Amino acid sequence: MRRYSVEISLREGVEDPEAITVAKNLRTLGFRVSSVATRKVYEFEFEEGEEEARKKVEDIARKILTNPVIHRYEIRELDP
Template identity: 40%
Template sequence: MLFDIEVKISLKSGMLNPEATTIERSLALLGYEVKNAKTVDIIKFQMEGEDREVIRENVVDMCERLLCNPVIHNYKINVIPQNTACGK
């Protein structure tokens, strides 16, 4: 079975986010007032396997070892089996 994987990575609360600060300042220069901007990186890929939980555990390992820094980042994982639409 093929799974679509989506990992959303964001900075933990209290961490400096220079990218979001730059966005806020740039939007202010364009006349828009924005508060509390946050940035999120989204990584999408596919994995093959039979057990959704095993796939999820593998993705957690990927996040902890490579995709993010668990000291400063939070991450959310979505594991979606393909062909789950009605009639398939």
């Protein structure tokens, strides 16, 4: 079994509405924060061998989970 994580964040300069909302609500609740950013992480398990599994997670990250105009992503292999 091969495990990978795909961590997706917004590119520099792309507005993060969720982060803006969290920052605003935190300030309302009395928590002063200088900045907030959000990232999403997907974790996948594959039965294939390393090469095939790696190709598949790259395809999934590039073709399905992200929009290259606004997203950056990082793939990490996780312990089995």
